[in-house]
Amino acid sequence: MIQYLTNNHEVVLAALQQHIYLALLPILIGLVVALPIGYLGVRFPWFYHPLVNVCGVLYSIPSLALFVFLPVLLGTKILAPVNIVVALTIYTVALLARTVADGLRSVDPVITQSATAMGYRRLRRLFDVELPVALPVILAGLRVATVSNISLVSVGALIGVGGLGQLFTRGFQLFYLEPIIIGIILSVLLAGLADLIIVLVQRALTPWTRHQHGGGAA
Amino acid sequence: MNLSYLFDAAHWDLSAPGGIPQLILAHLGYVALALLIGTIIALPVGLFIGHTGRGSFIAINSGNAGRSLPTLGLLMLMVTLLGLGLTPVLIALTVLVIPPILTSAYAGMRTLDRGVIDAAKGMGMRPWQVLFKVEVPMALPVLMSGFRSAALQVVATATVAAAVGLSGLGRLLIDGLAVNDYSRVLAGAIVVAVLAVLLDLFLALVQRWIVSPGLTGRDQTRSRRATT
Amino acid sequence: MITFEDVVKVYPGGSTAVDHLSMELPTGKMTVLVGPSGCGKTTSLRMINRMVIPTSGRILIDGKDVSGQDEAVLRRGIGYVIQHAGLFPHRTVLDNVATVPLLLGKTRREARSAAMELLERVGLSAEFAKRYPAQLSGGQQQRVGVARALAADPPVMLMDEPFSAVDPVVREGLHREFLRLQQDLGKTIAMVTHDIDEAIKLGDMVAVFRQGGHLAQFGTPQELLEQPVDDFVAEFVGRDRGLRSLSFDTAADLPVQPVGSFDGAELVLDDAGRPLGWRRDGGTIEPTAGVFTTGDSLRMVTDLAITSPVGVAVRVGADGKAEGLVRHHDLVDFLAARRDRRAAERSA
Structure with missing residues (x-):
């Protein structure tokens, strides 16, 4: 395995780089798109159930199908990485829009009401109170989206653009274990690292969640 | 968008080996087997961890660890190791369904109202009675939601079986791609998505049937109306 | 003075929460709205800061109709305390108390130093300032809730069952401290409770509501105990009202x-x-x-x-x-x- 790495480190590195790019760009775009959509699902209660259902259907489209079909829809080349980025952005939005809505809905109405009674206007209340309180839920969703994106990128290899997934197809075609194992290990490590970073960000942003069981006598 | 492949009656011939009905059947076969094996493995482990509280670390982290395993890589690894066939595909898909089932079984058990369990013990129920008459029924809503998300994932992911030469709806995607027949690819994508939605609806009905109305709040709206 | 003028609230669906309510809550006094659940007391309270909009009638604070004012601005001038305190879990105790001063455009420093003073005033030492609400007991949270409501020094305060989520011993202490605080501050307070004993103990005036949003009686605690207007009030006030009315004579x-x-x-x-x-x-x-x-x-x-x-x-x-x-x-x-x-x- 070391041998394979030393002989092919350029290929592996390029695959890893592409993998990171293909997995994380959709996360950023998806988060920016999902926040307002999720908010609408809370602002207009009638919109919540359609939102959840549409997100569910989008999420159930097989990634392979989406990768293959997007070029037809967008007029892009079949081998263009943008297909993967758009497809994974769709999954990210499908997952996060619902998470954002659920996170905002999970904010205790007592808290929003006391904010209103203290004289918060709607928009400022959203940014000062509701979003921060919903942050743990939203970040938990972000962890799921990031980790599953990183593992989904590989499927793109079936249409020729798949980051570490290309190591799988190469090994599969040549009946050669090393690249497959290296690909899996790197993919899992990458997911673990990304997950860890989000956890650290969460700890920094939500210090109050670490003190759930304090409380002395009155 | 070209829907000609999907609406061509010839592709819906029940007996044709490459026809859509046969592909659906094969696809559902993979899904059902993976869910069955995954449940047999993950459910007892999840219930045990949730009931005893021992090994929570595994339950909490298996979800993310499982998600981070690239199914395609796992599948190709298994095929390279074991050769072509159903077994490597089932292993890869089963690995996919174990984490959500295990995590939700654990979470369902952990979030139970401790007071109710205390009451059950206080009434003289034996440990296995507490587990099967109180804890599991109360954990069912959470458990079912984990099972449903596992089912959705495996329906979508079972398409990759075609990448290693097996049947299932992935055939429409892989073969369509190979011959640049996008109508066929589209047909595959639509059928899988519809199948996923139908399966989820079916599981929602099952959930309605096996979960006590006292837990779902379905009856609460009615009683609230009655009191006002 | 808070004035209710023939206020009616009918919810969509036709249930009447408040039925032609007229009353005056005197300036600098504490008026307690009390009654069984579903009697419209909380709805009445929430109409004062426009959290609920009346179907008809007017509510005036010192002669000014609340419906003519910008909601957010109106609310910043009215303190609000609720049952579980409703503290913001993501902010420290100090920043919770500093909320309204900040909304009113005070600098962070001014707001925090004012908040610090208030914490002391409600009997919390400085060490609590940096804690998060989840680290406090129910009674401590309620004190922070009171401090937060007082932070902008509003002339009017609304309190919705502020003491009912804490245990009786703690409640007793909070009552005592609150009465002492009110003696210093002389706020115009409207408070809702379902506990008649609390109403009689804390209120300068008590408004007894009955089901359907009717005001059954409005008067001093002593009047309520000695001259209940009807059987409903007499029963609500309790059987030992004769003995309790002795509390008001020296x-x-x-x-x-x-x-x-x-x-x-x-x-x-x-x-x-x-x-x-x-x-x-x-x-x-x-x-x-x-x-x-x-x-x-x-x-x-x-x-x-x-x-x-x-x-x-x-x-x-x-x-x-x-x-x-x-x-x-x-x-x-x-x-x-x-x-x-x-x-x-x-x-x-």
Whole structure:
């Protein structure tokens, strides 16, 4: 395995780089798109159930199908990485829009009401109170989206653009274990690292969640 | 968008080996087997961890660890190791369904109202009675939601079986791609998505049937109306 | 002054929450809205800061119709305290209290130093400032809730069951502190509770609501106890209202007997003339159950007379010297005379 790495480190590195790019760009775009959509699902209660259902259907489209079909829809080349980025952005939005809505809905109405009674206007209340309180839920969703994106990128290899997934197809075609194992290990490590970073960000942003069981006598 | 492949009656011939009905059947076969094996493995482990509280670390982290395993890589690894066939595909898909089932079984058990369990013990129920008459029924809503998300994932992911030469709806995607027949690819994508939605609806009905109305709040709206 | 003018609230679906309510909550006083659940007391409270919009009628604060004002600005000028305090879990105690001053455009420094002072005022030491709400007990959270409502020094405060989520012992302490605070601050307060005892204890005025959003009676606690307008109020106020109404009269007019002996029992005094206890037939000294001064309530005197080993309450002066004695039957005679006098006043 070391041998394979030393002989092919350029290929592996390029695959890893592409993998990171293909997995994380959709996360950023998806988060920016999902926040307002999720908010609408809370602002207009009638919109919540359609939102959840549409997100569910989008999420159930097989990634392979989406990768293959997007070029037809967008007029892009079949081998263009943008297909993967758009497809994974769709999954990210499908997952996060619902998470954002659920996170905002999970904010205790007592808290929003006391904010209103203290004289918060709607928009400022959203940014000062509701979003921060919903942050743990939203970040938990972000962890799921990031980790599953990183593992989904590989499927793109079936249409020729798949980051570490290309190591799988190469090994599969040549009946050669090393690249497959290296690909899996790197993919899992990458997911673990990304997950860890989000956890650290969460700890920094939500210090109050670490003190759930304090409380002395009155 | 070209829907000609999907609406061509010839592709819906029940007996044709490459026809859509046969592909659906094969696809559902993979899904059902993976869910069955995954449940047999993950459910007892999840219930045990949730009931005893021992090994929570595994339950909490298996979800993310499982998600981070690239199914395609796992599948190709298994095929390279074991050769072509159903077994490597089932292993890869089963690995996919174990984490959500295990995590939700654990979470369902952990979030139970401790007071109710205390009451059950206080009434003289034996440990296995507490587990099967109180804890599991109360954990069912959470458990079912984990099972449903596992089912959705495996329906979508079972398409990759075609990448290693097996049947299932992935055939429409892989073969369509190979011959640049996008109508066929589209047909595959639509059928899988519809199948996923139908399966989820079916599981929602099952959930309605096996979960006590006292837990779902379905009856609460009615009683609230009655009191006002 | 908060004025309700013929206020009606009908919810969509037709249920009437508040039915033609008119009342005036006096400036600088605490008015308690009390009644069974579903009586419209909370709806009435929430109409004051426009969290609920009345179907018809007007609500005025110091003569200004609340409906004419910008909601957010109106609310920043009205303190609001609720049952579980409703603290923001993501902000420290200090920043929770500083919320409204910041909304009003104060600098972070000004807001925080004002918040610090308030925390002290509600009996929380500086070490609590940096904690998060989840690290506090229920009683502490409620104090922070009160401090937060007071932060912008609003002339009007609304309190929705502020003390009902804490245990009775803690509640007792919060009541005491709150009364002391209100004595200093003199806010115009509207408070909702379902607990009639709390209403009578805390309220300068009490508004009793009944099901369907009707105001059954509006008056001082004493009026409620002594002259309930109907059976509903009488029952709601409780069976021992006669005894409780004695809380509102002091023992100033209560005649006393000279210090001495009764039926073989003798009050033993120390050298300074302070009561030590009772001695019966030359036996050991039994302690008195306690003593009262002219400022104490008739209810307390009654209680002393009942619990005393010989059925006699002892009055002392400011210096602690025994001044006189009140026996069971003297007390009963006095209360009967008081009742007749009140009835005569009422019919006059």
